[in-house]
Amino acid sequence: MDLPTAFEHALPSAGWPFAGGQGTLAVFIAADAWSRWNAEAFALLDIDERERVLRKRRPDDRALTTLAYACHRLLLSTVLECAPGEVPLGRDARGCPVVAGDRLLTSLSHADGLVAIAVSSAGPVGIDIEPATRAGDMVEIAGRVCHPRELAALAALPDSERERALLSLWVCKEALLKAAGIGMAVEMDRFEAPTDRVLALPGNARNGTATIRLFDGGERFLAAVAAAPGAIASTWLAPAG
Numbered sequence: 001m002d003l004p005t006a007f008e009h010a011l012p013s014a015g016w017p018f019a020g021g022q023g024t025l026a027v028f029i030a031a032d033a034w035s036r037w038n039a040e041a042f043a044l045l046d047i048d049e050r051e052r053v054l055r056k057r058r059p060d061d062r063a064l065t066t067l068a069y070a071c072h073r074l075l076l077s078t079v080l081e082c083a084p085g086e087v088p089l090g091r092d093a094r095g096c097p098v099v100a101g102d103r104l105l106t107s108l109s110h111a112d113g114l115v116a117i118a119v120s121s122a123g124p125v126g127i128d129i130e131p132a133t134r135a136g137d138m139v140e141i142a143g144r145v146c147h148p149r150e151l152a153a154l155a156a157l158p159d160s161e162r163e164r165a166l167l168s169l170w171v172c173k174e175a176l177l178k179a180a181g182i183g184m185a186v187e188m189d190r191f192e193a194p195t196d197r198v199l200a201l202p203g204n205a206r207n208g209t210a211t212i213r214l215f216d217g218g219e220r221f222l223a224a225v226a227a228a229p230g231a232i233a234s235t236w237l238a239p240a241g
């Protein structure tokens with residue numbers, strides 16, 4: 001089975017989820033499950049994407065980025081109903097992925113064998129994924145990640161919950177920064193990222209609002225999507241067989 005076919009079969013249903021109209025979707029992928037298609041994935045990339053892959057020094061990073069870019073194209077090709085090579089996917093001056101001439105906004109994250117992709121027809125969208133094992137690295141940068149009110153809330157947590165809560169905040173803030181179309185132009189400790197209310201996008205690059213949804217992948221990952229208020233369809237994408 002070729003990669004586009006395997007990808008299509010892994011989706012929950014034909015036309016998912018834009019068959020019903022406007023919305024936001026998020027997919028999560030473990031790269032090792034798709035490694036048999038690495039060469040085919042590379043062949044789907046445009047020249048810019050190939051150059052970005054080949055600049056990575058570690059083979060694992062090259063494989064992960066290849067799969068991330070290929071799956072990004074495949075998901076957009078499903079939504080846009082065109083061939084993967086015809087997806088008008090580029091990036092703006094800040095590095096944010098953009099779909100030219102279309103109402104879709106999109107976001108990508110890849111880390112340690114994991115890929116997360118978001119697409120929205122409802123407005124700005126950002127996604128971030130981190131392996132759960134990174135929680136242990138977070139405590140020493142808490143002061144740079146957290147707003148003072150968040151630091152106080154973390155201090156009140158039992159030790160056993162603090163590291164994971166911090167990683168949750170990290171993915172939420174990265175997702176919001178990506179929805180805003182900025183990297184670290186606004187520092188994380190300058191804004192809060194609660195998941196229970198509508199938030200203004202930080203910075204000046206994009207107007208709009210977003211709510212943040214946290215995805216708890218247990219021992220595997222933590223991820224967050226920041227998107228215009230409304231439903232988010234999500235799926236873990238694994239090839240059959």
Ligand SMILES: CC(C)(COP(=O)(O)OP(=O)(O)OC[C@H]1O[C@@H](n2cnc3c(N)ncnc32)[C@H](O)[C@@H]1OP(=O)(O)O)[C@@H](O)C(=O)NCCC(=O)NCCS
Nearest residue numbers: 094095096097108109110111128129144178181182183184
């Ligand atoms: C986008 C960003 C915020 C997150 O990057 P990251 O967490 O390292 O990596 P992720 O895989 O989750 O996301 C990278 C993807 O985000 C997208 N991206 C890049 N710039 C972006 C921007 N301005 N807006 C939205 N998305 C962007 C790209 O698709 C990028 O993939 P690519 O590098 O393969 O092209 C990055 O620009 C950044 O600045 N990271 C630095 C984090 C940091 O320094 N933290 C220390 C503070 S305590």
